[in-house]
Amino acid sequence: MPRSYAFLDHAGPIPFAHRGGAGGRPENSMAAFQRAIDLGYRYLETDAHATTDGVVVAFHDRTLDRVTDSSGAIARLPYARVAKARIGGTEPIPRLEDILGTWPEARVNIDLKDAPVIGPLAQALHRTQAWDRVCITSFSTRRLAQMRARLPLFTDRDVCMSLGPRGVMALRAKSYGGATDKLVRLAATGIACAQVPHGLGPVPFVTEAFVSKAHDLGLKVHAWTVNDAPDMDRLLDLGIDGIMTDELITLRQVMTARDLWPRATAQPQA
Numbered sequence: 001m002p003r004s005y006a007f008l009d010h011a012g013p014i015p016f017a018h019r020g021g022a023g024g025r026p027e028n029s030m031a032a033f034q035r036a037i038d039l040g041y042r043y044l045e046t047d048a049h050a051t052t053d054g055v056v057v058a059f060h061d062r063t064l065d066r067v068t069d070s071s072g073a074i075a076r077l078p079y080a081r082v083a084k085a086r087i088g089g090t091e092p093i094p095r096l097e098d099i100l101g102t103w104p105e106a107r108v109n110i111d112l113k114d115a116p117v118i119g120p121l122a123q124a125l126h127r128t129q130a131w132d133r134v135c136i137t138s139f140s141t142r143r144l145a146q147m148r149a150r151l152p153l154f155t156d157r158d159v160c161m162s163l164g165p166r167g168v169m170a171l172r173a174k175s176y177g178g179a180t181d182k183l184v185r186l187a188a189t190g191i192a193c194a195q196v197p198h199g200l201g202p203v204p205f206v207t208e209a210f211v212s213k214a215h216d217l218g219l220k221v222h223a224w225t226v227n228d229a230p231d232m233d234r235l236l237d238l239g240i241d242g243i244m245t246d247e248l249i250t251l252r253q254v255m256t257a258r259d260l261w262p263r264a265t266a267q268p269q270a
Contacts, residue, residue, distance in 0.1 A: 020044060050075065125154070192220060221241050
């Protein structure tokens with residue numbers, strides 16, 4: 001029988017604010033996360049890096065160059081330097097603990113972006129006791145395995161984690177009739193969900209067979225990054241369990257029209 005995770009305790013498909021809803025405010029900024037909360041979102045998606053002195057920050061890229069007024073690799077900089085950078089020239093880079101502390105009712109999907117963040121992230125989650133409020137994912141199967149190995153040092157709780165890329169590809173093979181004994185073993189060791197692109201260019205990645213096979217294994221399916229209403233409707237028709245979007249108002253409108261928007265968190269349109 002699949003394990004139960006507090007993070008996934010949600011009635012209906014989960015709306016996720018991708019990087020806080022990057023379509024409306026500077027990505028991964030406190031302003032973006034606040035806008036998402038104000039719009040009624042309670043699931044925030046973000047990314048994690050660690051500075052050279054072990055501070056976990058919510059930031060997508062390995063370097064500051066693309067979205068801030070500063071430069072340099074985060075893993076090679078002390079937090080004092082990173083704290084001076086401004087996203088879009090205006091917004092400071094938040095610490096993960098700032099996000100967890102500012103919105104204690106929010107749940108946070110965390111993408112491990114680099115190996116140096118693994119230890120500091122485990123320590124940050126231990127300090128905040130946020131184990132039930134987070135789901136941990138990564139584009140690296142190795143990083144996820146290293147994180148899973150680290151968790152028993154800090155908690156005896158079952159922490160929500162997603163399949164790594166190898167597991168996702170095995171699941172996709174299963175949806176086409178391939179053998180996936182390895183995936184079955186992965187699912188049995190506490191993996192909770194598959195977080196995947198909704199499409200690869202014009203080709204859908206998430207199909208009815210993909211969702212069905214995931215559900216057969218007790219896995220939830222969350223799709224990213226879905227910014228157009230027709231794609232949102234297609235995924236909801238397939239029985240998707242979560243949608244990550246930059247376009248927060250669009251997703252809310254689509255889900256509200258289907259009576260899927262969480263009633264307890266509905267807010268006037270901003």
